[in-house]
Amino acid sequence: MALVRKTNGEINGLNDCDSDHSVVVATIRLRLQKLKRRVATSKLDLTALKKSDIRNRFKDSVQQLFPDIHEFTEAQESYEKFSEVIRQVTREVIPTVPKIKKQMWMTADILELMDARRLSGHFTDEYRNINRIIRRKCCNAKETFYQKQCQELEELEKVNAQKMHDTVRRITGRRKTTRSGCIQDKDGNIIIDQGGIACRWQEYLNGLFEDGRAERSIVHNKKGNIILREEVVKAINSMAESKATGPDDISIEMIAALEDFGIEYLTFLLNKIYDEGKIPEYLCKSIFIALPKTPGTNKCESHRTISLMSQILISLMS
Template sequence: METDVTQKLKEVDTSEMTAEETWSVFKIVLTETLGKACSTSTKNTGRGQVKQTAWWNDTVKEAIKEKKELYKAWVKSKLDEDYVKYRLARRNSKRIVRSSKEQSWKECGEIELSRHTPRQTYNSVKAMRIRDKPYSLPTVVKDKDAKPLSEEDSIKNRWQEYFRELFNPSSQGNTQSQFQPRYPEEEPNILRSELQQAMKNSPRNKAAGIDGITTEAILACGETAITWLTTIFQKVWRERKIPEDWQRAVVIQ
């Protein structure tokens, strides 16, 4: 991957580019190379989706299938005897599911929690988690005066207002001295070694942002990525203008 990225970027002249333009070139080349070098996978979200839980085994699957078939037969015939069969199958399926879940949680206690393999531990616990109640967004939030809001548009507007105030604090009443930017010649430039140290300390195994680029992807590009990112940060520092991608984030309420 490093070779492909290096070949595509080595002839690009960034001397006349802004920080936004330089970042765009780097992002496009990196994401295109990632798309070719790495495959992506998706999960089926239709009715045929297999539940990603340890308690969903063949026994549970057959019990649920039998219950559904007897239900359809009763709906079609409307006979009392078919209804009794359906009720018994439903009761039996609940018993089997409950037993399977209990066994799954007993096995969960045998997982070795190790700080060296946090992802494996998380995946093991996640696979055994009971998902009887799916996550749902809050239906009520409070406004600035602590009054409840229940309408969808009002909730969205309140979230926008909250984050606007959070990331754009007012200077009124602030007794601290305000930041006074200096001229570029008075400021030390961002060093390559500083960026290398920052990349070394960056967390791994984290979800990518809007740009789709992770720490691992940058590290996979080696010195080429370090060189380009150093140039980009230096341009940002001189221009005092951050690329649009860096100002956007995905917020899950």
């Protein structure tokens, strides 16, 4: 392809083009895509609730902001207030998981120096001095780390070839590509933009979970037995910890940390939902995550969907 210049409506440079191709003049307009920076979210250290001081602070703070569990007459209002209080106290009391090193060869000294460099400010003599020290320590730490790994690989090659290959993949960071970044619509057309991908997934999930059964008639004025406190305790004890939370960000560890107050409120809320016959709107929401069955697939049918539900709703169904 030859590039020519167009000046005052005339094309210059044709005589100098050593090509037998026809010259095409085009007006090209480029629009740069605005990249969205991902907001780094800190993960909560829920194991800290097992410490007595943090557990007591969490419980006391919730009870101060939500003293009367019978204040609200409807389950919707009560749940909204309770979830708001839990999120507020969580931000104030529960610590986040400390950031881990991005490279396996990094040492604690390097991470401390990086924190000091960050606090020193840019374009200062202190910043430059710390930066030189960090570069030197990184080179030494990297060389020492890989020498040790090579020795381990030589030993593994003799006794366990599979473990040797697993170690190589772990060190090099080679992983299978799980996402393609695009999706096919029902007609087989490729969708690239994020809004179109979200609409396609909504369409697919609506069809996947569509209930074709006829509507059942609701029987009113048939009140059954109330939900007992013992049943709530059994449901909480049967639920596994360290599970992903739903849209309300309330985990089972937080409910358990409230001890008697949490059990009393959960018993009250579940009975209120049972009496009203209506689940609060926010409890009905779930977060769907699509896990590809085949790496790099762009078909909705080739994904396995999992749903992250509210822990309170799970206790209601237990």
